[in-house]
Amino acid sequence: MSEPKKNTKMTVFKTDRHEDLAAMFFVTIAVVSVLVYMAYIVPSITLKAPMDGKVVAISVQPEAQVKKGDLLYSMEIKQKKYVHDTLEEKIVTKDFHAKTSGKILSISAKPGDVVKKDKNEILVLEHEKGVLP
């Protein structure tokens, strides 16, 4: 009679504890890769519309140096908010600030443009090396 093999082989790893540790290692690699890539490898970032709306003002010029927190542009957006469990919609103007210091390479949007979230480009920013854009 053949001796049955031990059937504790569950994943590509020996046990769930190994799998948990491997997942932690994998996440560390993934996160560090993203951070290093964004901070050191990507030369510039394209800022796309963060939400649907209308561009009302562009506060920077091409080739301008900006610091983290500087106003970049303003958009008119439809803000949805629950007040006492009732959905209220109103048009508000929202300012968008630089998340990192750097130089404006180009500006694609102009005041009056209607933009779609993640579709339309607003501007291209060359960020400082070593900081997260």
Place this chain on the structure above:
Amino acid sequence: MKILLALDPSTRTMDEAIKFAAEKQASLTALFVLDTTWNDYTGHDWLSGSGSRADFLEYARDDELASEVDVLATFRGRCPPDCEIRSATGRVTDEILNELARGDYDLLVMSQPFRRGLEIVRDTAGMILKGATCSVYLVREDEVRCSSRSGIESSLGVPAS
């Protein structure tokens, strides 16, 4: 004539196979398959941490081993001395079909529904009939609640091919 009996806890099936082999003066081989598919069956569960699944799989394996001891002891108590007993590990249907292919059998005898390991949640007879290279004799197990689950409701004593 060569007969293969796929073992599960059913004594009725064992007796039928032994009787049939005696009537036909056939050689009888009994096969017990230790189910190792618990790993796959719980494969979608990703929340378990640390030793939970390993403990459970060991527990399920111990249960399988205990079942093997029980079933084989029951069969040995009934079968004539010239019966051959074999054991295999893996997915039950695959191992039965492998044995059929290896041993050039003329008939497979098994219970319907087949209660071996995780086969209680599977249509064993359906899978076997799809791949079997010989006639299949399904012995109806009346006491089991899941008999209506399978599409194959073979009546006792009629080999299905």
Place this chain on the structure above:
Amino acid sequence: MEEKHGMAKVMAIIPGLAFMVFTLYILRTYVEPWMAHAVVLGQKGWFVKVLHLNYILLAIIAGMLYRNLMWGGKIPGWAEEGFRTTRLFIKSGVMMLGSLYTIQSLAKVGGVAITLIMAFVFGTIFFIMYYGRVQKMDRSLIGVMAAACGVCGVSAAIATAPAVRAKSADVALAIATVLGFGIASMFVSPFIGHMLHLTDYQYGAWVGTGILNSGQVLATCLAYNPTIAPGTAVAYGEIWNVVRVISIPFVVFFVTMWYWRAEAQTEHITLGGIIKDKFPIFILGFFTMTALSSLEMLGAEGSSTIHLMRTVMSWIFGLGLVGQGAYIDVRELRAAGGAPLKVGFAAGLFKYALALVIVLLFVSKEANF
């Protein structure tokens, strides 16, 4: 299957993993955009607007189709090792989800989550202990079903089964029941959520509390709203999920003590021992990510870095969910029956419906997240 080591093991993973990546790539690059524009019954985007299909649901459906139609009920040998990485990806995704929160936001929503979950966990456990006795179920099976329906489905069932000496055949049926219920609710919940106009917060709270098998909570939230960001269904649902996962060892301890009460065995059971054996340590990764996010070490909210991080996360989840789908065997689920089905169905439906009523009545539309 022969045990492989080293490079042979890595090579064995590649075909299945490549197949999962290829599937997800096709779904996200071609199928999802096509569905957004396809005109069916005179309506543009019918698949998205009416069926609420997105890449998450498509990934699970693709996995299910592979196993149940293309591969005849089991993952073939060439893909087996690759598909086993599915849990690694989902656990990794869960850890990365920790980056959606700050310690302050977790503290705000965590209180509601802990209260709701604990009430439901122990409410369900007591219900099953009572109803199981009415149904004359075996004590060990009551223990397994109580843990499974009370807290985390399959994970809790298999964590409890050895401690209460459950028959493995019973555990198989219990798993088929909770998994079947979980999968059904995964496809039905988005429809109900849209029909009742639930906000992401309400939806996350509902499915996080009400779904029997918490393995499906994330997928159900992503099916409702595939966006991974603070304030979305998955961000809320995950808090509920984490509380449930953390409570597994405590529930196992409680059920085990109940099972062995007045027996000498209880002397050998300690909460510390159970936590050591059963605590899912990947949850620590989740809290590490939350801590990093609170310290703004992962980039500012709304930054390109965070955007890329979430894109990576969505691919990791997508990969894991293709694999999850491939572990669902519809034929095996149909085998659910007997006492586990009766008790599990009663508890599952009760929990699912009651959670919805409580969320509609007492949980505000929006959280101060």
